[in-house]
Amino acid sequence: MRIIGGEYGGRRIIAPKGKNIRPTTDRMRETIFNILSHSSGEFEGANILDVFAGSGAMGLEALSRGAAHATFFDKDRSALQLVKKNIDLLDALDKSTIKYVTAPIFPPAQKTFDFIFLDPPYNLDIISDTLSALSKNNYFADNAMVIAEYSPDTDFVFPDYFDVIKEKTYGDARFSFLKKLS
Numbered sequence: 001m002r003i004i005g006g007e008y009g010g011r012r013i014i015a016p017k018g019k020n021i022r023p024t025t026d027r028m029r030e031t032i033f034n035i036l037s038h039s040s041g042e043f044e045g046a047n048i049l050d051v052f053a054g055s056g057a058m059g060l061e062a063l064s065r066g067a068a069h070a071t072f073f074d075k076d077r078s079a080l081q082l083v084k085k086n087i088d089l090l091d092a093l094d095k096s097t098i099k100y101v102t103a104p105i106f107p108p109a110q111k112t113f114d115f116i117f118l119d120p121p122y123n124l125d126i127i128s129d130t131l132s133a134l135s136k137n138n139y140f141a142d143n144a145m146v147i148a149e150y151s152p153d154t155d156f157v158f159p160d161y162f163d164v165i166k167e168k169t170y171g172d173a174r175f176s177f178l179k180k181l182s
Helices: 026-040 056-064 079-092 128-135
Strands: 048-053 069-074 098-099 113-118 139-151 162-170 174-182
Touching: 026 056, 026 139, 026 162, 048 128, 056 069, 056 098, 056 113, 069 079, 069 162, 079 098, 079 162, 113 128, 128 139
Parallel strands: 048 069, 048 113, 069 098, 113 139
Antiparallel strands: 139 174, 162 174
16 A cells, blocks of 8 residues: 655555455545545645544545645544554654544534545445534534545435535445535
């Protein structure tokens, strides 16, 4: 696993291990970030929230492309340890926050986020609940972009305060790109 573009481009990070783990591949991550660059502009100075962080690859990719700060949430302590190792590999500790959080139960936001990545385990149907809890706790910046990854066998009706910009299916993953309406 490696960072695709930006300051850390080409640098390796540690992939999670386990039979139920499915990290977003380098190729899928590259496609996601190309879509984001064309639909919502640059990451320069953005605040990133990587919920269900796993390895932290999505938030780290955003940092590599100029984001100011990334916050990583996960309820799995071993995943958070992996995120910490990957942050250390990239020497990005000063631009990162790691928090033990069990979604969809969130503390009130300390700041708002421009880009939010949601990649819950496919067997959990919690994307809608997660979006509602994030909204209730004021996590969204004006015009925030949410990238949700889920099984293509699952159909979601996203809350009406989002505009679905694009949906893409790659193998066993579907991505929805949502823009928060002001």
